[in-house]
Amino acid sequence: MARAERPLYHGRVTKWLMLMALSAAACSHAGGHAATRLAEEEFVRVPGGILFMGAEDTFPDELPVVPVRVRPFLMQRTEVSNRQFSCFVAATGYITTAEKAPDLLVLMTALPAGSPQPDADQLVPGALVFRLGDGWNWTPGANWRQPRGPDSSIEGHAEDPVVQVSWDDAMAFARWAGGRLPTEAEFEWAARGGLVQQRYSWGAAQNGADGHWNCNSFQGDFPVSDSGEDGFRGLAPVAQFAANGYGLHDLLGNIWEWCADWYRHDALQQLAHTPGLAEDRGGPLTSRDPDEPGVAKRVLRGGSFLCHPAVCHGFRTSARMKSTPDTGLMHTGFRVVRDVLRLSR
Ligand SMILES: [Ca+2]
Secondary structure: OOOOOOOOOOOOOOOOOOOOOOOHHHHOOOOOHHHHOOOHHHEEEEOOEEEEEOOOOOOHHHOOOEEEEEOOEEEEOOOOEHHHHHHHHHHHOOOOHHHOOOOHHHHHHHOOOOOOOOOHHHOOOEEEEEEOOOEEEEEEOOEOOEOOOOOOOOOOOOOOEOOOOOHHHHHHHHHHOOOEOOOHHHHHHHHHOOOOOOOEOOEOOOEOOOOOEOOOOOOEEOOOEEOOOOOOOOOOOOOOOOOOOOOOOOOOOOOEEEEEEEOEOOHHHHHHOOOOOEEOOOOOOOOEOOOOOOOOOEEEEOOOOOOOOOOOOOOOOOOEEEEOOOOOEOOEEOOOEEEOOOOOO
């Protein structure tokens, strides 16, 4: 299977700070400043256990299946929404990666040796936008407020997941919200929803007995036409599909979600060589992607509204994706986890 939706260029930047209109009122409904952060009710407790990570019948980077101990943690029920991200920006004045012009020196340092220098017209704020029939294109002016470019807006989409956010942006939000990004093992464990070695959060079959779709993915003729048989052409607001066994929505489908870990193609092989039972320690210490050697990438999980079962089939519990930490994409966001506080004896 080809990974047709994986873009080849690395997202970034913007110079316009336009503090937009999801107002302070939407952020202060529960009181003062502290209440603008994610409330406890946003989270569910995910129990610890032994995750059989990976799958035997798919991409090589999901091999081998390896047992990993995952500790209990708290996970946000849904993806971070535009409303929640707006509160963060209003409280902090944070400017996302896609809103800043790329620094040429930083960019060239991140690219493999010998890479050509980008044209000057590419060194402007922007991010990657997908259009049916046209694929992925670097789009100046695309950012979380204008996810499909300057002519788009999130007005009326407060409960859509925030997108066009880089790994760095996601980390900044998570710290502000008193949490962190999930490890890759935590994400997979959570996505499995208490089921063991099932392809999807809801079981082995992609669709329900009546043919209904269980998450927001892509139906139709990819990448030309999206028939929207699952009820959504493009992005869906959070929690439009049933929660999994842990009470978590949309870990599969809708958007790819950033994880804390560096991406390595052989991460599961490394875990398999661990003496005794492997513990989730937050992934590899370094990144390696044979598709683009020398480019450090973070893990993405969960698949998106652009995942077609016959193309990338990313909306599987074991499916792995990768991108550079500065990348913004219109199908990529995140959610926050928190540690379970344990009382010492
Ligand atoms: Ca869809």
